[in-house]
Amino acid sequence: MGGSDVWASGEAYERYMGRWSRLVAARFTDWLDRPEGLRWLDVGCGTGALSATVADRCRPRALLGVDLSEPFVRTARAQVPAGSFAVADATALPVPDSAYDVAVSGLALNFLPEPAAGAAELARAVRPGDGLVAAYVWDYAGTPGFLRRFWDAVATVDPAAAVALDEGRRFPVCRPDRLRSLWTEAGLTDVMTAPIDVPTVFTGFGDLWEPFLAGQGPAPAYVTSLAPGDRDRVRTAYAEAVPLERDGSIALTARAWAVRGRRPAG
Template identity: 45%
Template sequence: MVASTRHDAWQAGESYDAYMGRWSRPIASRFLNWLEVPEGLDWLEVGCGTGALTEAIVRHCAPAGVTAIDPSEGFISLARARVADPRVRFRIGDAASLARMSAASRDVAVGGLVLNFIPDRVAALADMMRIVRRDGVVAFYVWDYPGGGIEFMRTFRTAAVELDPEVRDLTQNSRFPFCTPEGLIALAREAGLRFPECMAIEAPSVFSDFEDYWLPFT
């Protein structure tokens, strides 16, 4: 019997952080600045990953409490180590588990860089809306793949397609064509969100040298 030793970056928190976490942290802060909600609210975070958005919520929003869920044990473990705040409760769970949460039990429901990985996005957003109280806030952000978002990854994928055209269907803009301002607004409306708004949030990704750029891809 042959045992598989394939590295699973979706369970290894440190690997994911080197690849994506260092860019998602500045985006999280900018997202909360745009959201501009009051302090002292109860939050739900769907797909918390290694805790970039969770950490920003604690730092900038003075929440009464945060329930943060993610299906990856490795990500949750790292998030717990990084965000040791008694107001935050990390749980293993995915968007499908939202159906078990009580209605009107949170003030804000958010998801950072996760919606494109959820199979039934409309159902997830509808559940988030059900969970927030009257006049609550549901908000999310994803990379604008079709519009050239997350440019360092796009550069890699473009080079890969030039070397092997057969990998074209694996590029993020092919896999997630809805990740555009128009697509996200349409998705929000389909889920029943009232008065959806969308804006661009940008942050630079600066590398010290090629090795700094290349290592996360390995």
């Protein structure tokens, strides 16, 4: 049984993760507490959840979002008319040194082959002195949210896949100590981390399960790679692993870890 990190449909991603990403983005920008009229860079912008929040809440003078997925960039352009968007590699940004006041990244660092190179590029892009670099990633390993419960359920029916594909194992940068080290090694100062918790409420198990059938992201890609019988076994194990409210809804919490730091002067 296999799987891969597929990111090809903006609409499918919105149903799977985008709706929760928007909740995190709002709390993240509140935490950054930046004034209006700044130049913002959103790296790994995806479908534009963080870019839209920056445009609405921070009123930037300029906003550029970049992502390696052309379909995601196309979705972001449609959703955030106030921003500019480009297809680009997060580890080789097509921007001049010191061009931005704030460089951010939402839910993308985990998927970079070299997160340290991505952090260095974010730092390069902001102006020395008080340029701010910040990011957030899901806490795949700790909080028992819907993804943690999914991989724990997979472990009961397909242990090898859980070992190989579980994001909590694959992405160590989802922990605050690793984020802090990443930022410090990029030469940033005044580094801080913080948890951001958001409610993830599903109307029923179908609302939770159906996005896994679209193949967007590691867990859904794994689900769609399965033979029907194996997929049914995973579905059953997952349904047994999540708590149902009296009305059939499922109320969980997702945690993201956020990090921020400044590019020093000189």
